[in-house]
Each structure stands twice: as C-alpha cells, then as structure tokens.
Amino acid sequence: MNRNFIIVAVILSAILALSFDKGPKNTVNVYGWYGILNNEILKDFEKETGIKVVYDVYDNNDTLESKLLATNSGYDVVFPSFIPYAARQCAMGAYSKLDVKLLPNLKNVEGQITDKYKKVGGDISRLIPLFWGTVGIAYDYDVIKKVFPDLKEVSYDLLLNSENIAKLSKYGVSFPEEYIDIFPQTASYLKLLNEESIKTPGKIKAYVNHYKFIRKYIKKFSSNTMISDLLSGEVAVAIGSSDNAWRARRSAKNIGKTIKYVIPKGRGILWIDCVGIPEKAPHKANAHKFLNYLLRPDVAKKITNHSGILVNIQGAKEFYTKEILEDSQICPMDKEILSELMIGTPSRTAEEAKNDKLATRAWSQIRMNEFDFLGDLR
Amino acid sequence: MRRLSKTVITFLIFGYAFLFTPILFLIINAFSASEIPSIWTSFSLRWFEAVFEDSELTRAALTSLEIACISATGAVILGGLAAFATTNTSSFKGKSFLNTTIIMPIVMPEIIVGFSLLMLFMAIENAFGWPKERGVMTVVIGHIIATMAYVHITIRARLLSFDKSLEEAALNLGAKPFTVFFKIKIPILARSILSGWLLAFTLSLDDLVIASFLTGPGSTTLPILIFSNVRVGVTPAINALATIFILIVALCLIIAFLMMKQSKKPEIN
Incomplete structure (x- = not known):
C-alpha cells in the first residue's frame, strides 16, 4: 500500500507540474475585448512572425484598470477606452513609451480623429488611438x-x-x-x-x-x-x-x-479606444511587432468589417465592405460631421x-x- | 409502490418545469439560426460549428475544465485530510477552533477571498519574486481555498456516522494504519469523496469573482469569456457550448447510474 501511495503522489504531482508549464516563450500576451480581434487576424500574425499570440478577454474597463495598476499584469498589449480610463492610467504611468523606430506603420495614424485625440491631451507616443465610433x-x-x-x-x-x-x-x-x-x-x-x-x-x-x-x-x-x-x-x-x-x-x-x-x-x-503597451510588459519587442501589424490597413480593415468598429488608420477605408462604407452615419467621412463630433x-x-x-x-x-x-x- | 395523487403530480410537474424550462429554452435556442440567443428563426447547426471554430471559446472552456479538475482534486485532498483530522478520536489542542475556522470560506464573500489573495500574491512577489505573473496556478489556489470547506463538510458528515468498530477490527487483526486508511476508510468514503469532488468541480467551473482577480495571461476562464461577450453581444454559440456541457454531464450521470445498478446486483442475489 505504501508503494501505491507513492505512485499516486508521483502521478498527481506530475499532472500538476505539467499543467503549470505553459510551453513556448516566444509569445505576446494580448488583453482585449472579446470578438474584436478575430481568429484570422491572430493566426495570420502567428504565421507571419512565428510569435504565438495569447489572447485574453476582459468584460469592462475597470477589470483592465485593476489589472494594470496591480504590480504586474503580465500583458503586453491592451486596449483601454480613452476617456476617462486611458487618460487616467497614462497619467499614473501605466504605459510605456513606444519605440517609434519599431513602428513604421504609425504614419498611418493620422487625420481628424488623431487631431481631436491630441487636442484633448491624448499622448500618441504612449497610446495610439486605434478604434473609434x-x-x-x-x-x-x-x-x-x-x-x-x-x-x-x-x-x-x-x-x-x-x-x-x-x-x-x-x-x-x-x-x-x-x-x-x-x-x-x-x-x-x-x-x-x-x-x-x-x-x-x-x-x-x-x-x-x-x-x-x-x-x-x-x-x-x-x-x-x-x-x-x-x-x-x-x-x-x-x-x-x-x-x-x-x-x-x-x-x-x-x-x-x-x-x-x-x-x-x-x-x-466621438469615442476612442486606444492601444498601448503596459509599463511592465514582459515581451516588449514582440508587442511592438504586434502593434505595427495592427496598424496595417489590410489588417485593421478586418476588424471593422466584422465588428462595425471603425479603425483610425489611413488607407483602411478602401478595404471596408460596401455595407459599412455606404452608410454615412455608421461610418461618417464627411469632414463637417467629423469636426462637429464632441469628445470628452x-x-x-x-x-x-x-x-x-x-x-x-x-x-x-x-x-x-x-x-x-x-x-x-x- | 404507492401511486402518486393528482395534487402531488401537479406539484411535481410544476417543480420540474421551474427547474428545467430555462435549460430547455437554452438548448432549443442553440439550434436557432438567428444571431440573438432569445429569438428563434429557423433550425440550424451553425452555432455548434461556431463553437469549434472559435478557438477563444474552446480554449476558455478547456482552461476552465483544467482549473476545475486540478482544484477539485486539490480541495478533496486537503479538505479530506482536514475532515480526518477533525473527526479523529484522539483530541488535540485547538481542535474545535480548527473545526470552526476551516468552514470560514463558506461564509466569506468570494470577492474578499479573491481580493485578499491578490494582495497576498502581490506581497509575495515583491518579497521573493514569485509568482512572476498570475495564471492558472493562482486561480487554482484561489479555488482550492474557496471549495475546500464544502468538501470538508461533505466528507466529515460521512466520517461522523462511520462505524469505528470496522477500523478497530482491522487494526486488531494486524493491519497497518496505512492499510486501514486505503482499504477500509477510502472505499467506504468513496461516494462522499466523489460527491465532494463534483461539488468542488462545479463551484470552480462556475466561479467568476475569484478568477477575475487572479487570472493572468493565457488563463481566461469560460465565465470570464461569457461575461466579456456583452461588448459584442452574446451569440447562441454560448447556448451551443452550454448544450454540449449539459450533454456531457448527462452522459456521465447515466454512466454513473448504470454502474451503480451493476454493482448493486450481486448484493440482491
């Protein structure tokens, strides 16, 4: 019986050890809303770079905030809403400064939405205004x-x-x-x-x-x-x-x-959701690669076409489906409508x-x- | 056998209806083609396909099952040992104190368990650099703490009505305490151990509060995922997943029932 007990104990501890060992380390830990980055986007990134995406979801901005402000969330890329969350978290130093050299596609983030974002104090060197509606x-x-x-x-x-x-x-x-x-x-x-x-x-x-x-x-x-x-x-x-x-x-x-x-x-x-890299992110280099990937028009348009959330990327509009593009209310492109939008x-x-x-x-x-x-x- | 009266049958029907209509609706709507869980349009299996195509959903379901299995096993081991200790004939100092404190987590709100554990892990991390990040392991620890008390109560109840003379007889005949434990106590307690395990498993699978405090990268559980669905609208894929879960549970119950029937037969003969 003694021997059986030892065998059981060994098997149990082996199961425990195996279940906690999470394999490959070349990953990027992304924390976002459910259903916004769909499977295709994540799989394509893995194919292109060989970096595995670990995608976790939260149900509201408060959950994200509590994770970020606790010592070490372990996440590399997060998507906070700008007002009031991201603005507040940024002021508390929750986000790391982005390395512009690693983000050539940052040039795509321009236009009226970005201007409005900067005007109300958005810091594009830490948080990129990616989604809007x-x-x-x-x-x-x-x-x-x-x-x-x-x-x-x-x-x-x-x-x-x-x-x-x-x-x-x-x-x-x-x-x-x-x-x-x-x-x-x-x-x-x-x-x-x-x-x-x-x-x-x-x-x-x-x-x-x-x-x-x-x-x-x-x-x-x-x-x-x-x-x-x-x-x-x-x-x-x-x-x-x-x-x-x-x-x-x-x-x-x-x-x-x-x-x-x-x-x-x-x-x-106007509402804006940003994307940024937390100060204590464990895989910052991979996070930059992922961000740069998201800022590509042909990737960003996929988000819009399946969720209806607009992306603030120059050139993405050409790829929008007709259904979205032709609706001037869902997808306002008129300069006048855009300039009239109020932002907190x-x-x-x-x-x-x-x-x-x-x-x-x-x-x-x-x-x-x-x-x-x-x-x-x- | 006595026939049931009409009133009793009516009560029975209403009782069952009360318990199972919501689940029935959930299952029916899993087969709907519409994108909204509450509206029926036409029959379709598209949401079952969606479950298997949605890697987030399946991954969350597997993570949840993994966490539930490990934490139920852990809770049974720890809760069971605590039950043996508190029902042991030999008394020790602080036995009644242990007895009371061990069931504390039942009356403790989950949010307090979750938050205090988060604080603890953060403090330990600052002091020793471990755990580097939160994940499956931290959630498991939280769930063991929350469910251990339930297992303890279940096993303790059986132990209190346990016929001590069986144990004494075995010891008398020269069995070692280890042998007595595995050959006498464990088989007799098997059913309460199993029900304690299942209870802990269900509680862990169901938990949202503790998990949302203690998760880290790569450990989104199913309840967290379902909750986060609100942003894009819940689709009947959740119904389909729930239907699959119910099917598996029902299958397990049927198998357990058949096995019990099998094992009973020799006794009757």
Whole structure:
C-alpha cells in the first residue's frame, strides 16, 4: 500500500507540474475585448512572425484598470477606452513609451480623429488611438414612423423633450449607462454649451432638473444590451454606440425589422479606444511587432468589417465592405460631421476631478430615480 | 409502490418545469439560426460549428475544465485530510477552533477571498519574486481555498456516522494504519469523496469573482469569456457550448447510474 501511495503522489504531482508549464516563450500576451480581434487576424500574425499570440478577454474597463495598476499584469498589449480610463492610467504611468523606430506603420495614424485625440491631451507616443465610433440614436424605423408620421429627422428632441418621449415610452426607450455618453447632448439640448466645461455644478443641476421630468419615460439604462433589446422589441429607441447599431441592423434584416442609426446633427459623440503597451510588459519587442501589424490597413480593415468598429488608420477605408462604407452615419467621412463630433476631456485639476465625481453621482441618482440630493449642489 | 395523487403530480410537474424550462429554452435556442440567443428563426447547426471554430471559446472552456479538475482534486485532498483530522478520536489542542475556522470560506464573500489573495500574491512577489505573473496556478489556489470547506463538510458528515468498530477490527487483526486508511476508510468514503469532488468541480467551473482577480495571461476562464461577450453581444454559440456541457454531464450521470445498478446486483442475489 505504501508503494501505491507513492505512485499516486508521483502521478498527481506530475499532472500538476505539467499543467503549470505553459510551453513556448516566444509569445505576446494580448488583453482585449472579446470578438474584436478575430481568429484570422491572430493566426495570420502567428504565421507571419512565428510569435504565438495569447489572447485574453476582459468584460469592462475597470477589470483592465485593476489589472494594470496591480504590480504586474503580465500583458503586453491592451486596449483601454480613452476617456476617462486611458487618460487616467497614462497619467499614473501605466504605459510605456513606444519605440517609434519599431513602428513604421504609425504614419498611418493620422487625420481628424488623431487631431481631436491630441487636442484633448491624448499622448500618441504612449497610446495610439486605434478604434473609434460615435454615440447616436438607434431606432426601430417602423415604430418611429407610426408614432411620428410627419417627422423629418430623428434628433434628441424626440428623447429629451418630455412630450415626445412620453409618446415613445410605451415602446421602450433606453439611455446610456455612463454620463459621458449623454450629458454633452443634454447640455446642447438645454443650450448650455459654451466655453466652460459641461460638468460645472450649475450645469449638472440643470441636467438633473431636466431629467426629473423625463426619467419616468425611460425604460432602461444600458449600453451593452442594446443589440438584443432592439431586436427583441424590448426597446424601440436606444442611445448607443455606432458599432452596436451596425450589428443590430445587420441582424435585424433576418427577422424582418428595420433598425436605423443616426448621428443627430451637431450632437454626435466621438469615442476612442486606444492601444498601448503596459509599463511592465514582459515581451516588449514582440508587442511592438504586434502593434505595427495592427496598424496595417489590410489588417485593421478586418476588424471593422466584422465588428462595425471603425479603425483610425489611413488607407483602411478602401478595404471596408460596401455595407459599412455606404452608410454615412455608421461610418461618417464627411469632414463637417467629423469636426462637429464632441469628445470628452480628461480632468486635469482637482476641481475637474471633483466635478467628474459629481457628474457620475448625478447620473447614478437619475438612473435610480432619486432626485432628493439636489440640495447638495450649489 | 404507492401511486402518486393528482395534487402531488401537479406539484411535481410544476417543480420540474421551474427547474428545467430555462435549460430547455437554452438548448432549443442553440439550434436557432438567428444571431440573438432569445429569438428563434429557423433550425440550424451553425452555432455548434461556431463553437469549434472559435478557438477563444474552446480554449476558455478547456482552461476552465483544467482549473476545475486540478482544484477539485486539490480541495478533496486537503479538505479530506482536514475532515480526518477533525473527526479523529484522539483530541488535540485547538481542535474545535480548527473545526470552526476551516468552514470560514463558506461564509466569506468570494470577492474578499479573491481580493485578499491578490494582495497576498502581490506581497509575495515583491518579497521573493514569485509568482512572476498570475495564471492558472493562482486561480487554482484561489479555488482550492474557496471549495475546500464544502468538501470538508461533505466528507466529515460521512466520517461522523462511520462505524469505528470496522477500523478497530482491522487494526486488531494486524493491519497497518496505512492499510486501514486505503482499504477500509477510502472505499467506504468513496461516494462522499466523489460527491465532494463534483461539488468542488462545479463551484470552480462556475466561479467568476475569484478568477477575475487572479487570472493572468493565457488563463481566461469560460465565465470570464461569457461575461466579456456583452461588448459584442452574446451569440447562441454560448447556448451551443452550454448544450454540449449539459450533454456531457448527462452522459456521465447515466454512466454513473448504470454502474451503480451493476454493482448493486450481486448484493440482491
């Protein structure tokens, strides 16, 4: 029996040892959203360079942030959203400076989106603005036509005017989860846009007062379930991201629905997701090779064509599928529309940070349908 | 055998419906051609193909199974030994204290277990340079800690009703303690060890919170992957994968049932 025991112990420890030994070391550890970099992109990279891609996924930016700010995440390439995450992490020194010599394709990252990114303090030498899209209104065309037969164009008047939204409420209206996707439009609607930040206590108070009247007509606050909400008829109008709207529209055809997406004039919001190399990345050379690969137009276009997320790469547009290219709302190319897009600014001073917190709190109170904290606002 | 009354049968039907309708819907929608899990369009097997084509999905499923197998085995070894120690006739100092503390992880929120382990690993890494990065091993350690208590309770319950005279008789007849342990105790406890293992396996397979704190490169588990799906929308590929899992589990249960029936037969004769 003693011998049997030893044999069992040896087998068990062998299994343990084998299972923890993860083989080849010529790898690059990529940490991104699920489904954005598809199999083909990763496999082609492995074929071209012989570097194995270990691709892991996270469910939200907070998970990524907690991994990055802990001592050593072990990841080489990550995809944080710019506002407020990447801006904040960059200020904390979470990203390593990129070696431009290893990134000849960085020249492709130019144009209006990059200009906007730099204008609000984006540091292209650490984080490259790779993905972008807009926040607009996605809607069920038949419902809107039925409720507003004479409507000329879909705008935020439908959702922020209490009479209009009341008419829509029985079909379901969904608003975004985070204030950055809705306060700029609200400010514009309430004619509060000026040189000053949109997040001063006075303005926030005005938003809260406004939402007091329309809160009861909003069915849900969700950014991620937009596709299934629109398709199942849970909601008929949703404020959300262009890539989700594109996917919803594509699937809607199969079930006989018409989903449309529009960037309301002058009230579109631009979002940017970056790509960068964490400060403590274990395979920095491989990470640069991977980045340079992603910045190639013929690679980047694959991301757009299967996910609807636009890439900020010069020359990628020529490769977009017709379906995306011909939709001026999903894929805006008009210089005027692009220049009108609003983008949030990262907070730099203590007061701005305080206002950010206030805005977050105000929006979560609105979501919970509690308006009694107004007294706190001066 | 007594026939069941109508009321009992009605209750039974409702009970089963309550338990199994969601799973049934999940399985049905796995065969749908639509891209949204909740909408049925037409019959198709495309999502089963998608599961096998999606290397991320299969890799996450395999990682999850690997973590679950290792941590269930670890939990059975450690939890079982703890159960033997706390039910042993000879008493030692701090026995009741050990008894209470060992089941602490059950009442401890997972988020605390996960976070405190993360802190611990970071501190150890700073002090000794190990573990260099988090991965399968750190998740396994976390899962063993979280599931050990359940295994301990399962095995301890069986041990408490264990007829000590069997053990004493064997010892009396000259068997060594090791022989007694493997030839008498383990066979009698086999069923509770197996159920403890399965319990730990399920808990580990299911865990999202601890894993998301302790994962590193190359160790995305299935629950993390499913959660991260929200960004691109959950597709029925998840339904298909779940259907495959359910099929495997059902198959195992049937085999176990048949084996139990087989082993019972000689007793009846």
